[in-house]
Each structure stands twice: as structure tokens, then as C-alpha cells.
Amino acid sequence: MEQPRRPRPAWTRRIARNALTDTGLYLCLMAGMVWLLAEGTQQSGYNWQWYQIPKYLWQITDQGLAWGPLMQGFGVTLQITAVSMGLMLCIGLVTALMRMSASLVARGTARVYMELIRNSPLLIQLFFIYFVIAPILDIPAFWAAVIALSLFEGAYASEILRAGITSIHAGQWEAARSLGMSPFAMYRHIILPQAVRRVLPPMTSQAVSLVKDSALVSTIAIMDLTQQGRMIDAETFLTFEIWFTVAAVYLAVTLVLSGAARMLEQRDKTNGHDFQPQERIP
Amino acid sequence: MKLFRHTATAALLCLVLLAQGCGQPPRESSTPAPSDARTSQLEEILKRGTIRVGFDTFKPWAIKDRDGNYIGFEIEVAKKLAEDMGVDVEFVPTKWSGIIPALLTGKFDIIIGGMSVTPARNLKVNFSAPYEFSGMSMVASGTLAPGRDSLEQFNTPETTIAVRLGTTAAEAAKNFLPKAKILFFDEESQTIQELLNNRAHALVASSPLPANLAAEYANRLYLPLDDDFTSEPIAFAVRKGDLDFLNWLDNWVRVTLSKGWLQNRYHYWFATSEWESLIE
Numbered sequence: 176m177e178q179p180r181r182p183r184p185a186w187t188r189r190i191a192r193n194a195l196t197d198t199g200l201y202l203c204l205m206a207g208m209v210w211l212l213a214e215g216t217q218q219s220g221y222n223w224q225w226y227q228i229p230k231y232l233w234q235i236t237d238q239g240l241a242w243g244p245l246m247q248g249f250g251v252t253l254q255i256t257a258v259s260m261g262l263m264l265c266i267g268l269v270t271a272l273m274r275m276s277a278s279l280v281a282r283g284t285a286r287v288y289m290e291l292i293r294n295s296p297l298l299i300q301l302f303f304i305y306f307v308i309a310p311i312l313d314i315p316a317f318w319a320a321v322i323a324l325s326l327f328e329g330a331y332a333s334e335i336l337r338a339g340i341t342s343i344h345a346g347q348w349e350a351a352r353s354l355g356m357s358p359f360a361m362y363r364h365i366i367l368p369q370a371v372r373r374v375l376p377p378m379t380s381q382a383v384s385l386v387k388d389s390a391l392v393s394t395i396a397i398m399d400l401t402q403q404g405r406m407i408d409a410e411t412f413l414t415f416e417i418w419f420t421v422a423a424v425y426l427a428v429t430l431v432l433s434g435a436a437r438m439l440e441q442r443d444k445t446n447g448h449d450f451q452p453q454e455r456i457p
Numbered sequence: 458m459k460l461f462r463h464t465a466t467a468a469l470l471c472l473v474l475l476a477q478g479c480g481q482p483p484r485e486s487s488t489p490a491p492s493d494a495r496t497s498q499l500e501e502i503l504k505r506g507t508i509r510v511g512f513d514t515f516k517p518w519a520i521k522d523r524d525g526n527y528i529g530f531e532i533e534v535a536k537k538l539a540e541d542m543g544v545d546v547e548f549v550p551t552k553w554s555g556i557i558p559a560l561l562t563g564k565f566d567i568i569i570g571g572m573s574v575t576p577a578r579n580l581k582v583n584f585s586a587p588y589e590f591s592g593m594s595m596v597a598s599g600t601l602a603p604g605r606d607s608l609e610q611f612n613t614p615e616t617t618i619a620v621r622l623g624t625t626a627a628e629a630a631k632n633f634l635p636k637a638k639i640l641f642f643d644e645e646s647q648t649i650q651e652l653l654n655n656r657a658h659a660l661v662a663s664s665p666l667p668a669n670l671a672a673e674y675a676n677r678l679y680l681p682l683d684d685d686f687t688s689e690p691i692a693f694a695v696r697k698g699d700l701d702f703l704n705w706l707d708n709w710v711r712v713t714l715s716k717g718w719l720q721n722r723y724h725y726w727f728a729t730s731e732w733e734s735l736i737e
Contacts, residue, residue: 221561222581306647310654394647396619396640405554406641409623412581414558 221415228416231407248403249424255320255399256389256428260382262325267332272362274337285333292330298391300327305395320392328385335381339374340366372443379436383429390425400424497701502566507545510535511560512570513553515645516666517726519570522735530726534588535569537718541709554623554643557581560694567706571663573625573689583699584692585706588719592685593629596667596678597659598652605681611659612636619648619657629687630661653677663689665727 216223231243242250273285292300301323309319343366351361393402404421408414502508512519512531519529527548539546549565560568560582573591574584597605605611611618612634620627622641630639640657642648649670651657660667664685671680693706713719726732 306650306654310656394643396642396651402641405622405643409554409627410577412557412561412578414555 216415223416224413225416227411227413228420231403231417232420244403244407245400245420245424248398248400251398252386252389252400253428255317255324255392255397256386258321259324259328259385259389262321263328263332263381263385266325266329267336270329270333271336271340274333275340289330289333292327297323297327297388298394301391301395316395316397320389320395320397324385324389324392327388328381331384332378332381335374335377336370338377339370342373343369375436375440375443379433382432382436386428386432387425498566498695498699499702499705502542502544505544507547508535508539508542508567509547509549509565510539511549511551511556511565511568513551513556515571515663516669517732520736523737528732528735530589530722531569531571533722533726534719537713538569538709541713542705552643553621557694560696563696566695568694571691572694573663574692575625575628575689578694581697582694583697583703584694585703586710587690587692588710588714589691589723590688591663591691592689593626593661593687594664594667594680594685595659595661595682596652596670597681598655598657599677599679601655602658602681603679608633608682608686611681614638616659617657619651619660621645621648621662624663625687625689626661626663633686634661 231245233243233246234241270285270288273281274289276282301320304314304323305316305319308314309316314322347365347369348361351365356365389399390401393399393405396402400421404417408417411417512527512535514520514527515529517529518531519527522528527550532548535546535548547565549559551559551564553570556568556570556572557578559565568582571589571591572578572584574587578584595608595611597611602611602616614636616634616637618630618634618637618639620630620639620641622643627639627641630637637658640648640651642651645662645666648657648660648662652660652670653674659681660670667680671678693710695702695706710719
């Protein structure tokens with residue numbers, strides 16, 4: 176039940192509720208959190224040594240700028256995620272198409288792969304590939320990590336792609352078939368270009384997950400960002416400073432990724448030629 | 458919708474304030490922070506009636522027996538220490554790489570976990586007098602690196618060494634084998650797996666693990682060195698600035714060493730295998 180209100184000047188109505196109250200509440204919330212954090216760190220009696228951190232990121236030497244161990248690890252993390260991301264998309268697309276194919280074998284294989292991967296922890300898959308499969312086939316640690324990551328994320332990517340492809344209006348399929356297109360040409364020119372636009376947002380969050388999940392490869396002794404952080408932590412016990420820094424680096428990567436995806440979406444919107452089915456024909 | 462948003466924000470705000478209220482320990486006449494030196498940790502433990510001990514599993518320092526109880530040299534030391542102090546003991550198993558931060562933030566009172574004294578660790582914690590000495594030794598793969606018998610032969614760029622991250626074994630491997638490629642794992646079991654999979658030429662760990670491994674896998678592994686190549690003092694670690702507690706611990710070590718109790722137990726856990734039947 177809305178209370179009858181006294182009329183107010185137009186500007187207060189517009190600003191008061193939306194901007195001022197919300198800003199106030201937001202500031203209160205943030206101040207509360209900062210206070211909580213400050214009080215907590217003070218209570219724990221932890222001896223903060225932030226001045227120790229920059230040398231692990233970079234060092235200025237006679238030859239110029241030299242990257243510290245954290246940045247070197249960051250390079251490895253970028254390599255692993257970049258390769259895994261490419262493989263993830265390939266595996267995802269193949270699995271999605273296999274699940275929609277007429278062949279029972281293809282559908283069954285894709286289904287078993289997906290259920291197996293999605294219902295078991297990534298850490299165990301990683302250990303299994305590194306400690307059991309890799310020694311037999313003589314796969315280096317880097318590739319064991321990439322295979323485990325892309326298989327894991329690919330299972331999720333395939334569901335996203337499948338949802339995107341099945342969301343394309345039946346009329347598009349019919350039109351493509353009636354033009355006499357081969358299945359390849361149909362996917363290539365009609366279905367996938369539209370599906371890709373629709374799956375961009377969920378695919379971005381999948382890519383972000385991939386970046387974060389890549390931290391697990393440190394358990395198989397790969398010198399990625401997390402492993403470098405663990406090494407420095409083990410030597411210096413600057414636990415909180417190191418882990419906050421490492422978290423900030425991951426955050427920076429995922430924010431850049433999300434930003435890039437948002438730009439792509441925006442560009443698509445302004446170009447605005449998504450073949451939306453015309454429901455009402457004049 | 459707007460109403461909902463405001464309610465949600467207000468609720469969140471209340472939650473934060475509440476968490477703040479709960480997170481604080483009851484303030485009994487300006488409670489000191491854990492690192493504050495004014496009240497001794499010792500007094501707190503006696504008042505509480507329990508000493509909380511942080512450790513991680515290392516065979517035979519601390520291991521689980523068949524029934525899931527912790528046994529081992531350190532467990533006995535901790536129990537004896539608590540008995541002499543007249544309090545109960547509470548064991549807090551903690552991952553080795555996070556054990557010092559856990560001590561610093563007050564998750565337990567003392568680390569009794571076969572911790573070697575190192576200058577870097579000593580910058581963050583205080584150590585008691587050493588109650589034992591531990592050495593590093595090495596076990597090598599018979600298929601990948603057969604017939605080597607000195608550290609120099611492992612100090613080559615082609616050699617891969619597996620160690621557990623954050624241990625003095627990792628430090629020793631870096632110091633003594635600077636040219637070798639060193640792989641750092643989180644668990645001892647992973648370093649052993651790596652060695653058995655023939656992906657590492659050797660494993661560096663504190664005695665007697667390498668000797669035990671060489672005996673267990675006699676056809677695949679061997680001991681390249683006859684003796685330990687380091688000798689590191691093992692001591693209790695406590696938070697900084699608590700001289701009372703440290704003094705008590707130092708003297709406990711002296712007294713218990715003079716009685717021969719520590720030597721006796723060390724011999725049982727490190728030189729005999731009578732306890733093996735307890736864990737199988």
C-alpha cells in the first residue's frame with residue numbers, strides 16, 4: 176500500500192530516492208566493510224610488510240626492467256589459459272555438434288564425456304592426467320595441464336554452444352535447407368554466426384572460470400602465477416600480502432576479459448543485424 | 458522493486474555490523490592482540506586448560522594410525538609437553554605451507570611439527586631451544602639415474618629433483634643442487650609419485666623418509682648418499698614477544714633431554730620399525 180505523499184519539487188523526486196539514498200547506503204556499506212577489514216587485521220596482530228611486494232613483480236636493473244617471479248608466473252598462466260581457451264572452444268563445438276548429430280555413437284560419446292567431466296572435480300582430473308596418463312604417453316607437465324583444463328572447460332562450453340545453436344529459430348534452418356545449402360555451409364554462414372552472438376555472455380563467464388581454474392595447475396609443479404606465489408610465501412611468510420597481490424592480478428585479467436566481451440557485444444548491437452525472426456508479418 | 462533493493466541493502470549492512478560484533482573476542486579489560494607481550498601465552502593456556510598444537514603429517518613425525526588417531530614422534534612430544542604443563546592437548550592439523558600464518562593469526566598456540574630453525578622463519582616466529590636434529594637425505598631412481606653416489610652428480614641441468622614446497626628440503630635442494638631442475642609439490646605423496654613415475658631423478662626429504670622409500674621399493678630406488686647432507690636444529694615455534702612461554706619451553710627441552718626421554722622416543726620412532734604395525 177503506497178502512502179499518499181506530499182508533492183515535492185521535481186528535482187528532489189528524481190535525485191533523492193535514486194541517487195542520494197542509494198549513494199548514502201552504498202557508502203555506509205563500504206565504510207562498514209573497510210572498518211571490518213581494518214579492525215580484523217589489527218586484531219590478528221599481523222605484521223604487514225607491503226613494501227616487500229614490488230620486488231616480486233618487477234625489478235629495475237642495469238639492463239632495464241626485469242620481471243619478478245610473480246610476473247614470470249603470470250606469463251605462464253597467460254600461456255596456459257590462451258592455449259586452453261582455444262582448445263576449449265574446439266572441444267566445445269565438436270561436442271555440441273556431436274550431441275546434435277543423428278549418429279547414436281556420436282551422441283553417446285559426447286554424453287559420456289560430458290557427464291564424466293562435469294560430475295568430477297577438476298583437481299582429480301588434473302592429477303589423473305598428470306600422474307596416470309601422462310607418464311604412459313610421455314606428455315610434458317605443461318600439456319597435461321592444458322589438456323585437463325580444456326577438457327574440463329570444454330564440457331561446459333559445449334552446453335553453452337548447444338543452447339546457442341538450438342536457440343536459432345527453426346525458420347533459419349528451414350530457409351537454409353530450402354536454399355539447398357550443405358550442412359557445413361548452413362552452420363558456417365547461417366547458424367553459427369547468429370549463435371556466437373547469443374553465447375558471448377555465458378562464454379565470457381566460462382573464460383573467466385578458465386582463468387581462475389588455471390590456478391590449480393600449480394599442484395602439478397607448473398611455475399604459474401599461483402605456484403610462484405606459493406614459493407614466495409613459503410620463503411618469506413608474507414602470506415597475506417602475496418595472496419592479495421596474486422588475487423589482484425587474476426582480477427585484472429578477468430576484468431579485462433569481461434570488458435573485451437562487453438565491447439564485442441556492444442559492437443554487435445550497434446551493427447544490429449541479428450536475424451531475429453519476424454513474428455508479425457504485416 | 459525499489460523497496461526490495463533498499464531492504465536488501467539495509468539487511469546487508471546489518472549483517473556486516475553483526476559480523477563485526479561477533480568477530481570480536483569479548484573485551485576483558487583491553488584484550489591484547491596475540492602478538493602483545495603483556496600477557497603471556499603460557500598463562501592463557503593454563504587458564505584455558507588446553508594447549509592447541511599445530512602440525513602437519515610427516516612420517517614418522519606425525520601420522521595417522523589404523524583407527525585414525527595421530528601417532529608419531531611429535532605427537533608424543535606434544536602429549537608429554539601438555540602433561541608436564543598440566544593441561545589437555547588439542548591437535549590442529551594444518552597444511553605445512555600455511556602453518557606459520559596459522560600460528561601468527563592465533564589458530565593454535567605452538568607448532569610442534571618437526572620444524573627446522575631457519576633465519577627466514579625466525580623473522581616471523583620465535584623458536585625454543587632445539588630438542589632434536591634432522592638431516593636431509595636423498596633417494597634416487599634406479600632406472601633414470603643409476604649408480605650415482607655424490608651430490609655433484611645430481612647437480613646438473615639434466616637432473617630433475619622433486620621436493621615438498623615450503624620445507625627445508627626445498628631450501629636444501631636449492632642450495633646444494635643449484636643447477637638441477639627442481640619441482641615443487643604440495644604433498645610428500647606427490648613427490649614420491651613423481652619419483653616412482655620416473656619423471657624425477659631424485660627426491661630430497663628429511664630423514665628417514667628416503668631410507669624408508671629405498672627399503673620399500675628396493676628394486677626401483679636406491680640411496681645415493683650414505684649420510685644425511687645437512688643437520689638442522691628442530692625446535693618449537695611460538696608467536697613473537699612472549700619470553701615467559703619461550704623460557705618455559707627452553708627449560709622443558711633441557712630437562713627432558715637430560716632425563717633421556719627425548720632421545721629414547723627419537724630412537725623408537727626413527728631407528729626402529731616397531732610402530733609400523735600400528736599404521737598398516
